[in-house]
Amino acid sequence: MIKSQEDLTRIVALSVTLVIVLLASILVWQYQARPLFLITLWVCLLPICYLGYTRFKQALFTPYRNIQTQLDAIQNGETHVRSQIGFQTGVAKSLHDDVLKLAEQASRWQVDNQHHALLVNELLQSMNSPIVVINEDNRVIMGNGALSNWLGYGWHSVRLKRLDTLGFTFNDQWNLVSNNESEQLRTSQILLDGKLHTLILITDIQDALSAKQQQSWQQIVRVMSHEIKNSLTPIKSLAQTLAEFSNDDTQKQMLGVIVERSAQLHQFVANFADLEKPITLSPSTIDTQLLCLNLTTLYPSLTVSFDTESIYADKALLEQVLINLIKNAFEACDSEKTDPMVELHIKQSNTFTTITVQDNGIGLSNLDNLFVPFFTTKKEGQGIGLVWCKRVIENHNGKLNLYQTQERTVAEIRLPVQQ
Numbered sequence: 001m002i003k004s005q006e007d008l009t010r011i012v013a014l015s016v017t018l019v020i021v022l023l024a025s026i027l028v029w030q031y032q033a034r035p036l037f038l039i040t041l042w043v044c045l046l047p048i049c050y051l052g053y054t055r056f057k058q059a060l061f062t063p064y065r066n067i068q069t070q071l072d073a074i075q076n077g078e079t080h081v082r083s084q085i086g087f088q089t090g091v092a093k094s095l096h097d098d099v100l101k102l103a104e105q106a107s108r109w110q111v112d113n114q115h116h117a118l119l120v121n122e123l124l125q126s127m128n129s130p131i132v133v134i135n136e137d138n139r140v141i142m143g144n145g146a147l148s149n150w151l152g153y154g155w156h157s158v159r160l161k162r163l164d165t166l167g168f169t170f171n172d173q174w175n176l177v178s179n180n181e182s183e184q185l186r187t188s189q190i191l192l193d194g195k196l197h198t199l200i201l202i203t204d205i206q207d208a209l210s211a212k213q214q215q216s217w218q219q220i221v222r223v224m225s226h227e228i229k230n231s232l233t234p235i236k237s238l239a240q241t242l243a244e245f246s247n248d249d250t251q252k253q254m255l256g257v258i259v260e261r262s263a264q265l266h267q268f269v270a271n272f273a274d275l276e277k278p279i280t281l282s283p284s285t286i287d288t289q290l291l292c293l294n295l296t297t298l299y300p301s302l303t304v305s306f307d308t309e310s311i312y313a314d315k316a317l318l319e320q321v322l323i324n325l326i327k328n329a330f331e332a333c334d335s336e337k338t339d340p341m342v343e344l345h346i347k348q349s350n351t352f353t354t355i356t357v358q359d360n361g362i363g364l365s366n367l368d369n370l371f372v373p374f375f376t377t378k379k380e381g382q383g384i385g386l387v388w389c390k391r392v393i394e395n396h397n398g399k400l401n402l403y404q405t406q407e408r409t410v411a412e413i414r415l416p417v418q419q
Contacts, residue, residue, distance in 0.1 A: 009060065013053040021045055063092040070099050074106045113193050120190065128397060130202040136195065138163050138170070148351040149416060150202060163200075174200055236262035279317070279395045286311045288346060291319065295344065299326055303341070308348035311355075312418040313396055321389045321400075325357040325411045328386075332361025332409060348417065352398075355413040 021042060066083040082100065121142065124131050130150040133142035139162055143155030151158070151166070158166060167177045174185050186201040236259055243255040288311055292304040311318070326342060333340030343358045386402075393400040398415040 006057075006061075009057055013049075013056070017046070017049040017053070020049060063096065067092075067096055067099050070096075070103060074099075074103050080107070117192055120192065127201075129204070132163065132200050132202075133190070133192070134163050134198050134200070136197075138198075140166070141192075141197070145351070145416065147202075149414075152349070152351070154350050168200075174198075176202075232262045232266050236266075279392060281314045281317065281395055283312055283314050283396070286313060286315045286318065291315075291322075292344065292346075294319065295322060295326065298323065299330065299342070301330075301340070301342070302326060303343045304346075305344075306346035308346060308353065311346070311348075311353050311415065313415055314392075317392045318396075321392050321413070322355070322357070324386075324389050329357055329359035329361065329409070329411070333359050350417065352417055353415045355415070357411040358408045360407060361409055 024045060025042075070083040082103070083096070120133075124133070124142065124144040127144055128146055130147040131144050132140055132147055132155070135141050139160050140155070140158055141160070143159075147155045163174070164170065169175050169177050174187055176183060176185065184203050186203060188199050188201075190197050190199050239255045239258040239262065243252050243259070246252050246255065288306045288308055291311070292306060296302050296304060322344070326344065329342040330340060333342065339360075341360045343356075345354075345356045345358070347354045390400045393413055393415070396415050398413060401412045403410055403412070
């Protein structure tokens with residue numbers, strides 16, 4: 001049974017060879033040649049027939065092998081490879097031209113896929129939320145800077161590692177082993193290089209809730225500020241007028257209190273209004289040693305340590321944030337401690353700079369309300385300082401957290417390192 005062109009070619013070549021040998025034998029037999037001559041004729045004809053068969057087979061199949069090489073190159077993504085067949089017309093030439101067109105089309109697809117991958121990567125890097133892309137084997141192939149911040153080290157170091165080795169678990173869908181309720185995962189499918197991949201977005205709903213809460217507070221205060229200002233202005237004016245015309249010292253004193261409190265309330269509303277103003281950053285490279293020197297000049301008893309020569313941030317705003325946090329720390333110590341201790345530590349990794357202000361003061365109370373406007377534990381406080389500090393750090397794409405350990409109160413700032 002003939003199963004291939006090669007089988008057919010061998011059968012045809014063998015048949016032709018037998019016919020030639022048979023005809024030559026009949027011709028020699030008619031002339032009554034000796035048997036030795038007949039054998040010699042066969043020995044000479046068989047190599048000639050085999051050589052002719054080899055040349056014919058090479059000429060017939062070489063173009064198809066070259067076309068196969070071209071197709072293998074396309075399949076492996078080497079679309080720049082071009083083959084030659086040696087024919088100017090015919091079926092093989094037509095087939096070869098079609099394969100070349102396919103190679104050119106595959107090359108365009110390859111370029112489009114590369115552009116698509118670059119676009120996806122640019123979109124991922126522009127996102128503030130951690131994003132990881134895994135292939136069909138659940139191995140990490142792509143991430144963004146936010147993912148590095150979330151991991152605490154560069155995501156490239158875990159490239160091609162399985163996702164379940166990075167604190168993820170799969171049970172019908174991907175989840176975090178830590179079971180952090182403030183973090184949620186969203187997954188979607190994307191096509192890269194012609195293959196289906198899974199994109200996982202890690203969202204911190206706490207940030208969204210905090211932003212929504214902040215917007216609600218700002219809306220409330222905006223309305224209250226308008227009403228308070230409209231009421232304070234005539235009250236203050238009337239109190240000042242009455243005080244000028246009054247001859248009673250007690251009345252003047254009472255009216256003076258009204259005027260003073262009206263001014264303080266007006267200033268209080270004005271201070272919070274500043275929180276609604278946009279913060280314009282002018283980031284630059286800050287000399288860490290000079291920054292620490294400025295802070296220790298203001299607070300000589302401050303203990304500092306740092307392991308980096310520079311920080312990339314807005315110098316004026318970052319310094320003011322640190323002054324506010326250090327001032328709060330010393331005030332917490334002064335009220336209770338005879339040996340107050342406030343420490344400033346600056347450490348830098350490949351992905352972020354961590355700045356901590358620690359004190360051994362009275363500790364924090366009501367942690368849930370620390371960043372709520374107007375909330376304060378100070379008698380003379382207005383509850384605005386920490387809110388402003390948080391806004392400044394978040395404008396740097398960083399985070400400000402306050403927490404309590406067994407012996408320390410810690411204010412921690414995390415700022416992304418300039419890439």
